[in-house]
Amino acid sequence: MTTPEHSGGRPHRVVVIGGGPAAHRFAESVHSRRDGARPVTVTVLGEETHLPYDRVALSRRLVSAEDLTLGDRALWEAPGIRYRGGVAATRVDTGARRVELADGSSEPYDDLVFATGSAATVPPIPGADAGYVYRTIEDVDFLVAESARLSSRLGRPTNVIVVGGGLLGLEAAGGLQRLGARASIVHSGRWLMSSQLDEGAGQALGRLIEAQGVTLALGNRPARVITGPSGTVLGVELTDGRAINADLVVFSIGITPRDELARDAGLAIGARGGIVIGDDCATSHDGIWAIGEVASVGGVCVGLVAPANAMAEVVADRIHGGHASFPGIDDATKLKLSGVEVASFGDAFAASDGALEVVYADPARGMYQKLVVSNDAKTLLGGIFVGDAAPYSALRPLLGRELPGEPGAYLSTSGAEAPASAELPDDVQLCSCNNVSVGAVRDAIRGEHGEACTELGPLKSCTRAGTQCGSCVPLVKKILETELSKAGIEVSKALCEHVDLSRSELFEAVRILQLTSYEQIMEHFGRGLGCDVCKPVMASILATQTSKYILDSGSGALQDTNDRALANMQKDGTYSVVPRIPGGEITPAKLKVIAEVAEQFNLYTKLTGGLRIDMFGARLEQLPDIWKILVDAGFESGQAYGKSLRTVKSCVGSTWCRFGVQDAVAMAIELELRYRGLRSPHKFKLGVSGCARECAEARSKDIGIIATEQGWNLYVGGNGGYQPAHAQLLAQDLDDATLISYIDRYLMYYIRTADRLQRTARWQEELPGGLDHVREVVCDDSLGLAEELEAAMAEHVGNYEDEWAATLNDPERLRRFRSFVNAPRTPDPAVVQVTERDQPRPATADERAHASAGGVLLSGPTIPVRRGQ
Numbered sequence: 001m002t003t004p005e006h007s008g009g010r011p012h013r014v015v016v017i018g019g020g021p022a023a024h025r026f027a028e029s030v031h032s033r034r035d036g037a038r039p040v041t042v043t044v045l046g047e048e049t050h051l052p053y054d055r056v057a058l059s060r061r062l063v064s065a066e067d068l069t070l071g072d073r074a075l076w077e078a079p080g081i082r083y084r085g086g087v088a089a090t091r092v093d094t095g096a097r098r099v100e101l102a103d104g105s106s107e108p109y110d111d112l113v114f115a116t117g118s119a120a121t122v123p124p125i126p127g128a129d130a131g132y133v134y135r136t137i138e139d140v141d142f143l144v145a146e147s148a149r150l151s152s153r154l155g156r157p158t159n160v161i162v163v164g165g166g167l168l169g170l171e172a173a174g175g176l177q178r179l180g181a182r183a184s185i186v187h188s189g190r191w192l193m194s195s196q197l198d199e200g201a202g203q204a205l206g207r208l209i210e211a212q213g214v215t216l217a218l219g220n221r222p223a224r225v226i227t228g229p230s231g232t233v234l235g236v237e238l239t240d241g242r243a244i245n246a247d248l249v250v251f252s253i254g255i256t257p258r259d260e261l262a263r264d265a266g267l268a269i270g271a272r273g274g275i276v277i278g279d280d281c282a283t284s285h286d287g288i289w290a291i292g293e294v295a296s297v298g299g300v301c302v303g304l305v306a307p308a309n310a311m312a313e314v315v316a317d318r319i320h321g322g323h324a325s326f327p328g329i330d331d332a333t334k335l336k337l338s339g340v341e342v343a344s345f346g347d348a349f350a351a352s353d354g355a356l357e358v359v360y361a362d363p364a365r366g367m368y369q370k371l372v373v374s375n376d377a378k379t380l381l382g383g384i385f386v387g388d389a390a391p392y393s394a395l396r397p398l399l400g401r402e403l404p405g406e407p408g409a410y411l412s413t414s415g416a417e418a419p420a421s422a423e424l425p426d427d428v429q430l431c432s433c434n435n436v437s438v439g440a441v442r443d444a445i446r447g448e449h450g451e452a453c454t455e456l457g458p459l460k461s462c463t464r465a466g467t468q469c470g471s472c473v474p475l476v477k478k479i480l481e482t483e484l485s486k487a488g489i490e491v492s493k494a495l496c497e498h499v500d501l502s503r504s505e506l507f508e509a510v511r512i513l514q515l516t517s518y519e520q521i522m523e524h525f526g527r528g529l530g531c532d533v534c535k536p537v538m539a540s541i542l543a544t545q546t547s548k549y550i551l552d553s554g555s556g557a558l559q560d561t562n563d564r565a566l567a568n569m570q571k572d573g574t575y576s577v578v579p580r581i582p583g584g585e586i587t588p589a590k591l592k593v594i595a596e597v598a599e600q601f602n603l604y605t606k607l608t609g610g611l612r613i614d615m616f617g618a619r620l621e622q623l624p625d626i627w628k629i630l631v632d633a634g635f636e637s638g639q640a641y642g643k644s645l646r647t648v649k650s651c652v653g654s655t656w657c658r659f660g661v662q663d664a665v666a667m668a669i670e671l672e673l674r675y676r677g678l679r680s681p682h683k684f685k686l687g688v689s690g691c692a693r694e695c696a697e698a699r700s701k702d703i704g705i706i707a708t709e710q711g712w713n714l715y716v717g718g719n720g721g722y723q724p725a726h727a728q729l730l731a732q733d734l735d736d737a738t739l740i741s742y743i744d745r746y747l748m749y750y751i752r753t754a755d756r757l758q759r760t761a762r763w764q765e766e767l768p769g770g771l772d773h774v775r776e777v778v779c780d781d782s783l784g785l786a787e788e789l790e791a792a793m794a795e796h797v798g799n800y801e802d803e804w805a806a807t808l809n810d811p812e813r814l815r816r817f818r819s820f821v822n823a824p825r826t827p828d829p830a831v832v833q834v835t836e837r838d839q840p841r842p843a844t845a846d847e848r849a850h851a852s853a854g855g856v857l858l859s860g861p862t863i864p865v866r867r868g869q
Contacts, residue, residue: 011039011080014319015099015107017089017261018115019046021055022292022308024070026113027081029316034080040319041080043107045099049086050137051076056305058168061140062175066699066726068137092265094285111287111319114262114275115312118255118293118303123163127225130233131163131249134172143172143250144692147181148709150247157182159245161236163222164252165192167333172250173214178732180710184215184244186222186236188253196333196344197384200361204368204386208340211366217244225249257294257301270296279325281314289315297329306330306432313435330432332396340366341389346382346399347372355381358407362387369411371395378402393475397428397438430479431472434464441465441476445483456480457762477766495756496533498526503681504753507541511752516546518558530558537756539563540643543679544751547799549806550679551813562641564816566803567623570616572842574831577603577615577626579635580676583650583668583688584611593633597626604839610647610685612638617840619831624817627804636802639677643757646685648672649697653690653707662707664690667736671705674740674793675747677800681754681763684747685719699727702760703743708732712739716746716774717764725761728771731779744793745778745786 014030016023023044030042046052053068060066076083084107091100092112099107120133132146133139150158158181162173165187173183185192191202192209206216217238226235226243235245257274259267268276268284274296281289290296291311293303302308307329317324332345350357354375361368367387373380380398385391391410403410424430426439444453444462453459456477460466466473493502501509506525515521521538522530530538539558543550550563562568567575579594594613598605601622603615618626627637640646648671651657653664668688675686687698688705698704704715710733718727731742754763767773776782807813832848833840 011041012110012319013108014040014042014111014113015109016042016044016113016115017092017099018117018258018292018294019044019048019050019052019083019085020115020117020292021052021070021305022117022312023113023115024052024075025309025312026115026291026316027083028071028075029313030319031075031078031081033316033320039080041082043082043084045087045089045101045107046083046085047088048136048138051083051085053137055135058134058137058140059171059175060729061137062144062172062179089261092261094265094288097287109287111289113315114259114283114288114290114294115292116258116261116294118257118301120251121254121256122251123222123253125222125224127227127233128251130225130227130231131251134162134168134250134252143176143248144179147176147179147248151180154247158247160184160248160250161186161244161246162250162252163187163236164254165189165216165218166195166252166254167193169250169252170209172252174209174212176250177212177214181248182213182215184217184246185209186217186220186238186244188219188221190219192216192218193342196331196348197342197386198349198370200359201342201344201368201370201384201386204361204366205340205342208366208387217242222249255293255301255303257296259294262290262294270299270301272296272299272301274301277311277326280318281311281326282318289318291315297326300329302329302331304329304331304333306332306435309433310435327435332399332432341385341387343385343389343392343396344383345392345396346380348382348384350382352381358411360408360411371407371410373403373407377407380407393472396432396472397424397430397475401425401428424479430475431463431465434467436463436465438479441479442483445480446487454480454484456766473765495537496531498522498528498530499534501525503537503541503756506537507544507752510541511545516542516548518542533756535559536563536643540679540681544796547796547801549801549813550803551807551816565620565623566637566641566807567618568641570842572617572831572833574617574619574842575623576640577618577623577630578612578638578640579630580638580672581612582672582676583648583665585665585669590633590635593629593635597629600629601626602840604841608647609649611649612640612647614640617833617842620817624808624814628808631802631805631808636676637804639803642677642679643681643683644677644679645672645675646683648675648686648688649701650688651690651695653688657690657695659693660690660707661709662690662712664688664696664705664707667705667712667739668696671740671743674797675743677803678747678751678796680747680751682757682759684750684760700724701727703727703746705739711735714739714742717761717771719759719761725765727761728764730771730775741786741790742778745789746774748789748792749774749777749785 016026027042027044030040051069054070057068061068075081088102089099090102097109120135122128132143147158160176160181160183162169162183163186165185169185173185177183191199192205193202210216220238220240223237223239225233226237228234233246233249235243236249237243259269259273259275262275263269270276275283275290275294277283277290277295277297281291283290292308293301295311311326314324314326347355350372356373356375356377357370359370370384372382380401380403383395395410424438426437428438430436430438430441441463443449444459446452453462459480466476494500495503495506509525510521518538535558550559565575569575598615601618603617606614608614648668650664650668654660654662655665671686684702686703687696687701689696689698690707692706694706698706699715699718700720701718704718704727706713712734713732714730714734715727716730718725750760750763764771764774832843834843834847
């Protein structure tokens with residue numbers, strides 16, 4: 001390795017060839033180790049234009065144009081970290097320490113990291129060039145478009161044959177089947193996933209996949225792709241002589257390490273391909289490393305996340321002068337294949353001497369579970385789960401250790417609980433993807449190395465546990481609850497010191513007892529005078545269940561500051577005015593009204609990301625006058641001040657856009673008018689995109705709707721802000737009525753069961769069963785609540801009244817809007833504003849002091865003072 005000290009005082013230059021997950025993890029690790037003493041720059045060269053993305057999640061791209069970018073995009077804007085996309089490396093000059101690129105440029109390096117990954121293998125059979133592979137975002141997007149094109153041309157579902165019954169093959173077949181194609185899988189093994197599963201597990205998986213309508217041709221290989229005179233695919237001939245009709249052929253039979261650059265540069269190559277590395281991840285050449293699928297460890301190249309991440313961490317440590325070593329290949333896998341849970345880990349095939357297999361199989365249910373243990377039935381050696389992989393997350397960390405109980409007790413048939421988190425030693429690996437131990441998670445909870453992480457979201461961010469595949473999240477949550485309990489920190493559900501019930505419990509109690517006032521709630525469930533925590537929650541619950549005006553009958557004192565004024569207070573004591581603009585659609589006449597109001601009251605005006613126009617700087621006593629003009633013009637409150645629906649963002653959809661397949665604007669307007677004013681545990685937003693190009697950014701919303709040729713795909717549990725989250729697919733190809741009924745149920749279930757100030761993303765994540773539970777409740781009506789939830793929403797819709805219109809119609813309600821009781825039209829002299837860029841803004845402290853002294857305010861050009869008028 002060339003150390004920074006050998007670089008003549010300049011930063012140490014590291015070049016990474018390849019822009020996949022391994023390269024991302026390496027760049028992230030180098031960035032996290034920056035200390036100023038050893039400056040290192042990282043340049044990642046990627047053939048694809050995309051930033052590094054999650055290849056494991058490619059199947060999600062089949063059903064939506066999802067952004068699969070890994071981690072925080074800000075990494076690539078950090079000092080010393082650079083991504084050059086859309087450029088291929090063509091040669092490595094090891095003597096000059098330089099990488100030559102296809103565009104004629106080159107990148108010098110002090111250390112070089114090969115992260116070139118692998119390519120999809122195509123069988124050497126006649127007609128193979130008429131088939132396609134499933135490896136990149138471009139591959140997936142092409143398959144989606146081609147399947148749709150063929151279906152449209154043929155007037156029937158596209159017949160797709162996927163060659164290969166491994167992980168990617170099953171994902172490809174399942175995804176294309178969900179898009180409306182008729183999928184078949186041709187696999188050389190006698191059962192699916194024959195490299196990861198034994199025969200019993202493979203057969204159980206096969207039954208579940210066949211139940212979804214996918215045809216299986218097992219124990220067969222393709223002999224040739226049958227094409228017509230014009231090259232059109234007609235089918236596939238198998239080695240047993242049979243032929244299967246096909247319009248589209250996809251190859252997913254394995255991977256070949258992309259080691260050609262390294263081979264040409266003279267690096268040692270494994271017998272089966274791949275760049276040979278040691279446990280330090282160094283190659284045969286000084287200063288050159290290899291990580292991920294291209295690295296050959298013990299003659300084997302592995303296409304899994306955990307080993308690639310571990311290699312990336314080792315090389316980052318070594319480049320910074322450390323001595324980390326690659327711990328070996330962890331080939332544990334847990335995922336959902338076409339909705340079927342599958343997991344395997346350790347010695348899944350019981351190849352160890354004296355290994356015993358404890359098996360539970362239920363062919364009728366498609367369930368297969370197996371634990372492999374030592375010959376004394378005490379030490380866990382491995383396992384396989386199909387159909388129900390619930391025990392995996394708790395058992396995987398115990399690999400190679402003595403089980404706390406009998407092996408059979410941990411299979412679903414026993415009904416027993418998995419090992420308690422308190423029984424796990426600190427050195428047990430909890431998260432294999434990110435190499436996080438149980439001890440590291442406990443240290444983070446206790447605050448051993450910084451601020452204590454006592455909530456699941458921050459704990460995951462702090463430790464990285466559960467941030468990749470997510471299979472360990474249930475165990476992370478259990479450890480969190482255990483540690484808080486051990487520390488004497490009760491995981492209390494109490495709303496506050498005055499109310500022992502949680503928000504969801506209080507909501508149900510108020511609903512069942514039909515309580516209608518704060519006094520009634522406190523009489524039944526509270527003590528003392530209440531506080532700023534419980535009072536707004538009770539006000540929100542009452543507003544949701546009674547649909548009453550939120551400031552009547554003593555409720556005004558319960559509200560937050562913003563709700564009391566029906567407007568958001570700003571830093572200078574003035575308020576913002578935000579009229580609702582459903583779906584972002586507005587007429588020129590209404591735009592003119594907003595402009596006239598802003599000019600008349602000298603308000604700062606700004607467009608928001610939610611397709612609304614905000615006006616800032618209104619004094620309290622001006623709000624009724626402003627809203628009188630707006631309401632008379634047909635506007636109503638946008639409820640930007642409340643924990644309620646904010647906006648429904650939309651693109652122009654099929655009305656104007658040549659790519660649109662559904663009327664996104666009409667749907668957005670219908671949804672915004674339906675859910676306006678709905679009080680909830682936290683604010684929530686919706687987005688409606690008229691096609692898969694996703695211009696409305698619907699998946700960054702609490703509820704996202706994306707148009708398809710057949711209807712609408714519904715996504716739930718997304719949000720931006722401090723902890724951004726992508727919404728997840730709940731249901732697809734819904735008609736308008738079903739879509740709205742599912743949203744009704746989802747929102748009402750969220751309102752009933754979420755904690756105070758809990759966004760939909762965190763609520764959904766922390767529900768037992770997560771998204772699957774939500775789907776069972778909303779789509780399958782597993783709790784029998786569908787009719788009740790829809791009725792509650794219908795009551796809200798039927799009783800809705802615009803809060804500002806109701807205020808203007810009642811003189812008593814208008815009395816709230818005055819700065820001084822004895823001089824209701826007198827402005828507050830403490831409000832001082834200045835003009836900047838031809839608009840008012842709050843004066844700074846220095847500007848206020850200068851103005852008080854009679855001076856002229858200067859900030860670039862002269863800025864005059866505007867006092868209350």
